[in-house]
Amino acid sequence: MQELRVTVSPWPGGKRWVYSITFDEALSDLHRFAIPILDEFRVPGHLEVVVGQMGQVRKIGASSYNGFKHMGPDELREMLARGWGVGNHSWSHEATNAQTADLELGRAKEVLEEAIGEPITIYCSSGDNSNMNDGALAACRRFGYLGAMSLTDALNRPEDADLLWINRTFLHTQGYAPFYSEFDPFRNIPHARRDRGWIIDYLHCPLEQPVHPNKDCSAAQLRERIETVRAEGGEDLWAARVEEAVDYRYTRRAAKIEAVPGRAGEFTVAVPGLHPAVRKRTVTLELPEGTRAADVDGRRVEIVKRGPLLLIDVDLSRPRTLRISGDQGVAQ
Numbered sequence: 014m015q016e017l018r019v020t021v022s023p024w025p026g027g028k029r030w031v032y033s034i035t036f037d038e039a040l041s042d043l044h045r046f047a048i049p050i051l052d053e054f055r056v057p058g059h060l061e062v063v064v065g066q067m068g069q070v071r072k073i074g075a076s077s078y079n080g081f082k083h084m085g086p087d088e089l090r091e092m093l094a095r096g097w098g099v100g101n102h103s104w105s106h107e108a109t110n111a112q113t114a115d116l117e118l119g120r121a122k123e124v125l126e127e128a129i130g131e132p133i134t135i136y137c138s139s140g141d142n143s144n145m146n147d148g149a150l151a152a153c154r155r156f157g158y159l160g161a162m163s164l165t166d167a168l169n170r171p172e173d174a175d176l177l178w179i180n181r182t183f184l185h186t187q188g189y190a191p192f193y194s195e196f197d198p199f200r201n202i203p204h205a206r207r208d209r210g211w212i213i214d215y216l217h218c219p220l221e222q223p224v225h226p227n228k229d230c231s232a233a234q235l236r237e238r239i240e241t242v243r244a245e246g247g248e249d250l251w252a253a254r255v256e257e258a259v260d261y262r263y264t265r266r267a268a269k270i271e272a273v274p275g276r277a278g279e280f281t282v283a284v285p286g287l288h289p290a291v292r293k294r295t296v297t298l299e300l301p302e303g304t305r306a307a308d309v310d311g312r313r314v315e316i317v318k319r320g321p322l323l324l325i326d327v328d329l330s331r332p333r334t335l336r337i338s339g340d341q342g343v344a345q
């Protein structure tokens with residue numbers, strides 16, 4: 014009899030690739046264009062909050078966004094209710110490192126959690142990747158963050174070794190020097206589809222015209238990008254809140270599936286040592302070909318067919334016993 018293999022699907026529901034979009038500075042003017050466009054296409058966004066200026070008119074160095082208003086606690090809570098997520102974009106938008114981490118990562122996390130009534134598990138580097146230094150990332154681990162978002166234009170992949178380092182793709186009218194990359198509504202999509210990748214777009218606050226061509230796109234370009242993501246993604250796409258995709262990666266990585274000796278078709282499924290900050294612990298399991306029925310802790314669960322895949326969702330908040338039966342080597 015062939016060995017039966019049960020595996021955790023790279024993404025929920027056997028989806029092929031993942032898309033998220035992040036708005037640094039969490040400006041109230043997102044209500045003008047970005048929020049309605051994302052609502053229309055049912056794509057959740059993610060807000061990166063400068064905690065020391067929450068609810069205030071922006072005044073940070075020579076920022077292109079000075080004079081714009083940051084969302085305050087009530088506005089952020091309203092966005093959570095719409096299914097968006099919130100991350101810490103540091104306290105001051107200045108240097109985050111071993112010396113400043115208590116304020117920029119520790120105190121900022123506490124204040125933001127209190128303001129929005131939800132745990133903060135995502136840090137978003139301000140400025141550039143210099144705030145992804147070793148001291149900052151060590152402090153992220155110490156303060157219990159699950160993800161740290163960079164400005165590296167690359168995919169995130171299901172097998173990534175460092176779950177804390179997250180890549181983001183610029184969604185701007187023009188890329189940075191020296192390439193000045195043209196706006197591309199298809200950026201990274203075929204690559205994500207091939208590699209089962211997770212694209213996270215990065216911008217600030219799209220308006221009629223971009224506030225700065227190397228920091229934003231226009232509202233029309235945002236619409237074109239989101240339309241393209243939906244059209245190209247179809248049923249293969251998971252449009253995810255950043256926190257949920259991060260939780261899934263952690264849970265999948267921690268999952269242990271072990272055959273119960275002497276009991277054909279029976280497995281224990283658990284996530285020993287999973288980081289306590291992971292909230293959503295449901296994974297999709299891929300069952301062997303020929304499986305006809307599946308029980309979790311003695312209860313029949315519905316098997317979903319997706320192409321050749323046979324899938325079930327299992328909440329691993331506690332260890333489970335899985336029993337499968339069918340033909341082609343599966344216990345009758």
Ligand SMILES: [Zn+2]
Nearest residue numbers: 037038139140
């Ligand atoms: Zn910023």
